[in-house]
Amino acid sequence: MNRIIKNPVLYILIVVLCFILLIPSCESLKKDHEFIGTWEFTGKITSDDIVYNTTRTIILMKNSYEETYVIQRENSSSVSAIIGTMGDLNYSHSSLIFELKKLGTCTLDELERCTGNVEWHGEGTGYWADNEQFFEKTVIGHYETGSATLRLIRDLNNDGDTLDTGEDVTFEMI
Numbered sequence: 001m002n003r004i005i006k007n008p009v010l011y012i013l014i015v016v017l018c019f020i021l022l023i024p025s026c027e028s029l030k031k032d033h034e035f036i037g038t039w040e041f042t043g044k045i046t047s048d049d050i051v052y053n054t055t056r057t058i059i060l061m062k063n064s065y066e067e068t069y070v071i072q073r074e075n076s077s078s079v080s081a082i083i084g085t086m087g088d089l090n091y092s093h094s095s096l097i098f099e100l101k102k103l104g105t106c107t108l109d110e111l112e113r114c115t116g117n118v119e120w121h122g123e124g125t126g127y128w129a130d131n132e133q134f135f136e137k138t139v140i141g142h143y144e145t146g147s148a149t150l151r152l153i154r155d156l157n158n159d160g161d162t163l164d165t166g167e168d169v170t171f172e173m174i
Helices: 002-006 008-030 126-134
Strands: 037-047 050-060 064-073 079-091 095-108 114-122 138-145 149-154 168-173
Touching: 050 168, 064 095, 079 114, 095 126, 114 126
Parallel strands: none
Antiparallel strands: 037 050, 037 168, 050 064, 064 079, 079 095, 095 114, 095 138, 138 149, 149 168
């Protein structure tokens, strides 16, 4: 063992080999994850024979997320409602872990109409206290990315399946 360390050519060769092997792994640590970006899904829902257009936008950053669900009556430019969630984001190879920190709703104008802007409410606010029971604090989702798509599968209501509307969604990058 002492002979290997004393041989300068072998020592330099080992150091160079280690350096060459470590460079690709360090570069992969710097690479952004494929899920990072702004994604959108549009759809329609019907309630009491009224059709609504929905736009679901999710912004995924390295350590956080923001998701808004905008509901508009069909053939109308006015926003009926906005539901928003915001929080911390953790991840593994094929899973995203959403930690809820804030809930969002419409900012209202002087006539009590939704402006289309989101007002965020964290723990300790009245809005949070009134609505937190409708949301899971931690949601684990599985994801797949395509060239410009993100399929996100989440059990949003913690009922043990992902069969409910909005739990298996394919977003498009915007």
